[in-house]
Amino acid sequence: xxxxxTSPINQPASSQKLPGGRIVTSAVLIGAGMLLEPELLxxxxxxxxxxxGLPLAGQILRPVATTAVQLGxxxxxxxxxxxxGARDQVQGIIANARSGYERSHGSSxxxxx
Numbered sequence: 149x150x151x152x153x154t155s156p157i158n159q160p161a162s163s164q165k166l167p168g169g170r171i172v173t174s175a176v177l178i179g180a181g182m183l184l185e186p187e188l189l190x191x192x193x194x195x196x197x198x199x200x201g202l203p204l205a206g207q208i209l210r211p212v213a214t215t216a217v218q219l220g221x222x223x224x225x226x227x228x229x230x231x232x233g234a235r236d237q238v239q240g241i242i243a244n245a246r247s248g249y250e251r252s253h254g255s256s257x258x259x260x261x
Contacts, residue, residue: 171200 178192 174199 174196178196181192182189
């Protein structure tokens with residue numbers, strides 16, 4: 149096993165020896181910091197919110213982002229199919245126009261042009 153697989157950071161909270169240990173430790177450190185510098189409470193709470201909120205937001209937003217990318221891919225594929233069909237129609241129109249032109253002008257056309 150690699151060190152990433154055995155790291156407690158990468159394991160769910162239920163598989164760690166002390167569930168909620170990180171939160172308790174953070175709360176103790178934040179409390180100690182507030183005793184020393186109470187004016188930093190707002191920034192500390194924002195930092196704690198980011199540290200603990202981003203993984204949760206990532207779990208929620210990942211399926212949304214995956215769905216958005218899949219829809220985008222489907223849209224690009226549909227537009228590609230639509231453009232391919234339009235290109236085929238334009239090529240057919242050009243071929244019909246060229247053959248009609250060559251029939252009406254007979255032998256006055258120069259081969260290869």
